[in-house]
Amino acid sequence: MKGLTMFKNMMVSIALTLVSGSLLANEVAIAIHGGAGTITRANLSDEKAAEIIATLEEAVTTGHKALKDGEPSVKAIQKAIIILEDSPLFNAGRGAVFNYAGGHDLDASIMDGSTLQAGAIAGVSNIKNPILLAFDVMTQSKHVMLSGKGAENFAQSLGYEFVPQTYFATEFRRSAWERAMSKQQKDTQARLVDLDIDYKFGTVGAVALDKNGNLAAGTSTGGMTAKRWGRIGDSPVIGAGTYANNDSCAVSATGHGEFFIRYNVAADICARMEYGNKPLKQAANEVIFDELLPAKGMGGVIAIDNKGNVAMPFNTEGMYRASVDTKGTVTVAIYGL
DSSP states (O other): OHHHHHHHHHHHHHHHHHHHHHHHHHOOEEEEEEESSSOOTTTOOHHHHHHHHHHHHHHHHHHHHHHHTTOOHHHHHHHHHHHHHHSTTSSSSTTOOOOTTSOOOEEEEEEETTTTEEEEEEEESSOSOHHHHHHHHHHHSSOSEEEHHHHHHHHHHTTOOOOOGGGTOOHHHHHHHHHHHHHHHHOTTOOGGGSOHHHHOOOEEEEEEOTTSOEEEEEEEOOSTTOOTTOOOSTTSBTTTEEEOTTSEEEEEEEOHHHHHHTTHHHHHHHHHHHHOOOHHHHHHIIIIIIIGGGTOOEEEEEEETTOOEEOOBSSSEEEEEEEOTTOOEEEEEEOO
16 A cells, blocks of 8 residues: 555656646747837838848747757847847847947846846947846846946956957948938937937847746847947846846837836836736836837837746837747747737
């Protein structure tokens, strides 16, 4: 009788392990974005759209494979973001926009939802992959955000190889900078916030849920075209452009950063879930459409909750985005579905 009981307990244990393993194999999910600017239908050719879609698919499937292989979400999102940073198609890393002086200032942040640890860098000029330095700020320093020369000194202490400013430049971004500068010179009262959508929006980011149920979020950007005076947007600001908490969700934002900072967008979405018991899509839609839009704050977010549900709302004409859900379904899109 005792042996039979032990056998039954063993079988139950094996069954639970198999069920658990089966569930874990299906619970990973990831979403990425490539920004919400320069994507009006009139300005985006079919050829360029195809290039963008292919790169988004490469990035999201690379991140998803890392998750399926058992890598933590905080590593998987870096793999996805690096592909976007290395592409000249997006405003992050190579392909970053020009600032007012004709140079490049890069920002990035990352957050681990299991520990609430975070790292961010702002205004760096020679770091090829800013998301990697943000991760090192989180894991190799006592701080959350480093900026400018201090951030680059930190990178140098870790043995980073610097790239020249010319690495980031593309003719597409130079042309946008020239148009922006011309517009400001013609209207001396023009403010950066008055510039067209194509000048203001552009970011890459990723959010993911791994096999251990841990969430992570990361964001990287070249900022706003023709920005000056060391302007910093929401991308490196934890709570505004990036946030992750295992108790609720992970969020990466893209849009007009000044509004995303004022409305604490990323953290607000997670707070609405945690304290208001609202589902992810409802929480994300409320912030993007009910809070930001009436204030003329344009942009969108990608978000994922601790069950693997994905939301990707935006209030602009389009947003470069892709996801792989818990069933393994891949979605890649630019405009509304």
